[in-house]
Amino acid sequence: MIDATADGKTFKSIGLGLKKHNIPVLPPTKDHSLEIAERDGELDFGSTYGARLINLECVLMADDTTLDYHRRVAQVAALFNAKKGDIVFTFADLPGRRYIGRYAGTLDIEKILWDGELTIPIKMGEHPFPVSDERVTELTIIQSPQVVSVQSTGDERASPIIVLTNVGTANLQSFKIMNEYLLEG
Structure with a gap:
């Protein structure tokens, strides 16, 4: 069994054993295109x-086929309640990654004597990529202009969040931020 947590609670604590997780390599693409009458092909606006x-x-x-079994079913229902919204999932075999999603689908349990088998469908809607721990280097720029390179250890391109704080008493008259991307050729 794979150690896992949902919303900070271990699967084991509610009697769940995770046999396997089926996580597609990438989310499905949504192609954005437009067909125009009397024109061959279609206009391609890329994909997301x-x-x-x-x-x-x-x-x-x-532990038994009645009371404990139904108590465990109720705990599973409470933990994966879609009304809670997105929750964070972690898996011991995928360290440093957090998957954010919610229960979406049906939850049929096939009861086999004391136990039950089930597949829990999770939809990673707003966050289709796992979140990982990043190394953050804080840096104070003492003189300007200065070029600062920021590198992320993630595997998906993301825009940095830049926070400017005026620690002096004078008002800033102007500032300039340039964000340039290295194009791979």
Whole structure:
């Protein structure tokens, strides 16, 4: 079994054992194109990524077939309640990554004596890529102009967040920020 957490709670604590997680390599693409009458082909406006769907194949383990089993089912329902919105998932075999999503689909449990087997569908809608720990280097620029290179250890291009703080008493009359991207050829 794979150690996992959902919303900070371990799967084991509610009697869930994660057998495997099916996480697609990339989210599906959404192609943006337009067909024009009497013109061959279509105009291609590029593509974006859609929501990523992952499936968590689990076994629900109970101490008895009635009270404990139904208590465990209720705990699973409470933890994965879609009304809670997005929650954070972590998996021991994918260290340093957090997957943000919510339960989306149906949750059928196939009961086998004391236990049950189920697949929990999770939709990573707003955040289709996992979030990882980044190394952040804080830097104070003492004289200007100065070029500062910022490198991210993530695997998806992201824009940096730049915060300017005036620690002096005088008002700033002007400032200039240039954000240039290195184009790969």
